[in-house]
Amino acid sequence: MEPFRTVRSVATPLDKINVDTDQIVPKQFLKLVQRSGFGRYLFYDWRYERGEGGSDGASVVPRPDFVLNDPRYKGSAILVTGENFGCGSSREHAVWALADYGFRAVIAPSFADIFYNNCFKNGVLPVTLERGEVRGMLKFGGDIEVDLEAGEVRMYSPGDPAAPPRVARFEIEPHRRTVLLEGLDEIAQTLKYEKEISEFEKRSGPTNGAIPPLSPDKPLGA
Amino acid sequence: MPRIVMNLVERILARASGRSSVSPDDVVFAKVDRAMVHDVSGPGVIKVFEKIAGQGIPTDKLWDPDRVWVAEDHFVPSAEKISAENIARLSEFTSRYGIKNHFRYGMGQYGICHTISHEEAMVMPGDVYVGGDSHTNTTGALGAFACGLGHTDMAYVLLNGQIWFKVPETMYFRLNGRLPGHVMAKDFILRIIGDIGTDGGAYRTMQFGGTGIEEMSVEGRLTLCNMTTEAGAKNGIVRPDQKTAAYLEERMNDAGGGTTAKVSLSRGGADYSEPDGAESDYAAVYEYEASELEPVVAEPFSPENTRPVSEAPSVELDKSYIGSCTGAKYEDLEAAARILKGKKVRIRTEVLPAAISIYRRAMESGLLRIFLDAGATVGPPTCGACCGAHMGVLGKDEVCISTTNRNFPGRMGHVESRTYLASPMVAAASAVTGRITDPREIVPAASWGGGGT
Numbered sequence: 001m002e003p004f005r006t007v008r009s010v011a012t013p014l015d016k017i018n019v020d021t022d023q024i025v026p027k028q029f030l031k032l033v034q035r036s037g038f039g040r041y042l043f044y045d046w047r048y049e050r051g052e053g054g055s056d057g058a059s060v061v062p063r064p065d066f067v068l069n070d071p072r073y074k075g076s077a078i079l080v081t082g083e084n085f086g087c088g089s090s091r092e093h094a095v096w097a098l099a100d101y102g103f104r105a106v107i108a109p110s111f112a113d114i115f116y117n118n119c120f121k122n123g124v125l126p127v128t129l130e131r132g133e134v135r136g137m138l139k140f141g142g143d144i145e146v147d148l149e150a151g152e153v154r155m156y157s158p159g160d161p162a163a164p165p166r167v168a169r170f171e172i173e174p175h176r177r178t179v180l181l182e183g184l185d186e187i188a189q190t191l192k193y194e195k196e197i198s199e200f201e202k203r204s205g206p207t208n209g210a211i212p213p214l215s216p217d218k219p220l221g222a
Numbered sequence: 223m224p225r226i227v228m229n230l231v232e233r234i235l236a237r238a239s240g241r242s243s244v245s246p247d248d249v250v251f252a253k254v255d256r257a258m259v260h261d262v263s264g265p266g267v268i269k270v271f272e273k274i275a276g277q278g279i280p281t282d283k284l285w286d287p288d289r290v291w292v293a294e295d296h297f298v299p300s301a302e303k304i305s306a307e308n309i310a311r312l313s314e315f316t317s318r319y320g321i322k323n324h325f326r327y328g329m330g331q332y333g334i335c336h337t338i339s340h341e342e343a344m345v346m347p348g349d350v351y352v353g354g355d356s357h358t359n360t361t362g363a364l365g366a367f368a369c370g371l372g373h374t375d376m377a378y379v380l381l382n383g384q385i386w387f388k389v390p391e392t393m394y395f396r397l398n399g400r401l402p403g404h405v406m407a408k409d410f411i412l413r414i415i416g417d418i419g420t421d422g423g424a425y426r427t428m429q430f431g432g433t434g435i436e437e438m439s440v441e442g443r444l445t446l447c448n449m450t451t452e453a454g455a456k457n458g459i460v461r462p463d464q465k466t467a468a469y470l471e472e473r474m475n476d477a478g479g480g481t482t483a484k485v486s487l488s489r490g491g492a493d494y495s496e497p498d499g500a501e502s503d504y505a506a507v508y509e510y511e512a513s514e515l516e517p518v519v520a521e522p523f524s525p526e527n528t529r530p531v532s533e534a535p536s537v538e539l540d541k542s543y544i545g546s547c548t549g550a551k552y553e554d555l556e557a558a559a560r561i562l563k564g565k566k567v568r569i570r571t572e573v574l575p576a577a578i579s580i581y582r583r584a585m586e587s588g589l590l591r592i593f594l595d596a597g598a599t600v601g602p603p604t605c606g607a608c609c610g611a612h613m614g615v616l617g618k619d620e621v622c623i624s625t626t627n628r629n630f631p632g633r634m635g636h637v638e639s640r641t642y643l644a645s646p647m648v649a650a651a652s653a654v655t656g657r658i659t660d661p662r663e664i665v666p667a668a669s670w671g672g673g674g675t
Binding site: 018020022023026027028030031032033034045083084087088089090091092093095110112113114117118121122173175185 | 249262263265266268269274296297304305308354355356370371372373374375386388420421424425454456524609610611628630631632633637
């Protein structure tokens with residue numbers, strides 16, 4: 001995975017709370033399993049109007065009032081949004097779509113748990129900031145810089161890019177920070193701790209051992 | 223400052239991570255006892271396997287194929303070619319890795335993964351159970367630590383049998399007294415989500431206890447834990463008791479008494495059936511009086527938009543849906559049938575038992591006849607309509623009352639359709655009138671027994 005250090009771009013403001021993964025990637029795309037190319041389905045039902053006779057993208061037209069269709073935010077790598085982003089279904093497709101579209105960081109006052117975890121598996125940084133700070137960013141319109149190493153989000157004044165930026169600090173659990181900084185995935189990361197894990201195993205023994213096995217031979221439908 | 227007495231989730235995670243004690247916010251590396259993928263997360267996991275195999279990480283065998291089980295539920299019956307191919311891919315996966323517990327559509331027992339978890343006794347009290355679906359929380363009702371994971375995490379678990387968890391804080395919801403006959407567990411959990419909001423349980427455990435939960439059936443408890451997901455909770459849990467053990471044993475053993483498997487409520491010195499602890503064991507305690515609860519609906523477009531049925535708006539409904547892991551267990555169907563018996567539906571009504579075993583029981587006990595006599599359609603187990611994918615999706619501007627768990631925009635079909643979440647009794651009563659209806663309006667309160675499902 002591409003290491004994450006600093007990302008700077010105009011921030012796309014999605015001023016909604018409780019954005020669920022159904023909205024991020026609607027269900028009709030769940031059966032697709034290739035991990036690339038999901039960007040075109042991101043916020044699909046908000047982003048496109050169905051043309052006559054089209055159902056799965058045959059004749060869709062962009063909704064001009066949706067923020068992803070606003071030319072000011074073209075090429076944006078940072079999404080700013082409301083509380084509880086990514087709630088609902090555990091579909092990892094939601095993060096695949098954000099990443100494939102080009103978002104490297106999402107800033108919100110809070111995230112849903114499974115979505116938050118999925119982000120780190122796919123090189124996307126979820127940044128949790130105070131609600132008031134996020135409200136300000138939703139109206140900001142200038143460039144935002146997310147610096148993972150420093151744990152800072154910097155807002156550059158659109159009127160005076162040379163002026164010192166406003167800085168907000170954020171925290172990320174150390175192991176997750178390492179995963180993104182080094183571009184590791186969870187599996188590679190855990191392999192780094194193989195020794196510690198096997199010592200733990202020796203110490204604790206097979207905790208699974210006492211559990212009765214499942215009974216696969218049971219008649220079906222019984 | 224760590225507490226001396228651990229609560230239920232802490233005891234399970236301590237045992238699974240080989241520690242003598244854990245506290246909230248500790249990061250632990252826990253052994254997983256059971257893991258599940260279905261026809262959306264399974265193909266997702268296969269993709270992750272392919273990717274990491276390309277990086278030289280071995281993916282030729284699973285940590286323990288006997289602890290992994292597979293469900294076909296989201297896209298069965300196959301709606302079109304791609305879903306059919308995903309099912310084929312899943313079969314190839316289970317045979318390659320030697321997974322025996324694959325519940326196949328059209329081959330005996332199958333159904334919604336969370337329903338199979340209890341109908342087939344796939345998860346035991348005290349287990350750490352993870353699944354590639356957000357409603358994996360459901361199965362915490364059996365006294366397990368049960369939560370959903372994304373595809374990459376599931377792939378990791380299938381290969382290694384362990385995963386990191388941050389020990390969650392526990393919110394304790396105490397229900398005092400038995401639910402009235404017209405109030406179901408669904409009403410209680412919707413009320414809670416209305417009170418705490420859709421992120422009110424974020425990163426936390428929601429535990430249910432008190433006399434109302436002790437009296438509640440296992441299936442009622444499953445409904446509660448199922449919708450902890452809608453409050454953003456890491457997991458939901460109920461202390462396992464003799465009722466839990468009996469429920470599972472009934473499903474593990476033949477009716478004829480040919481087998482006599484027993485369910486243990488303790489493991490490795492930890493007794494998970496110990497009474498719930500003092501207030502200080504929890505981050506927060508919420509009290510509810512059962513006698514004060516009433517039937518509620520959650521209005522579009524969020525499960526937290528709850529209000530009593532008595533204050534619900536007068537909207538014309540197009541459809542009543544009685545299905546899903548939340549609202550189509552046997553007792554859910556029984557409750558709906560109590561309302562529909564001898565009545566006729568005025569709107570399109572679909573009843574989809576959540577597993578074949580439930581379908582069979584409903585057939586044998588005559589529930590299916592009641593539904594058919596009322597004019598409802600009975601369909602096969604599937605997640606199809608609940609997630610708006612197939613098998614009865616909503617059109618533009620259609621309004622549905624549903625026993626499912628989510629009413630986000632477009633969840634059950636067109637982005638401009640609307641869904642009201644409700645209990646099976648409210649959904650059935652509303653099917654009879656065509657508007658949101660209190661079950662007591664259809665069947666007089668005098669004939670209700672004690673509730674608790």
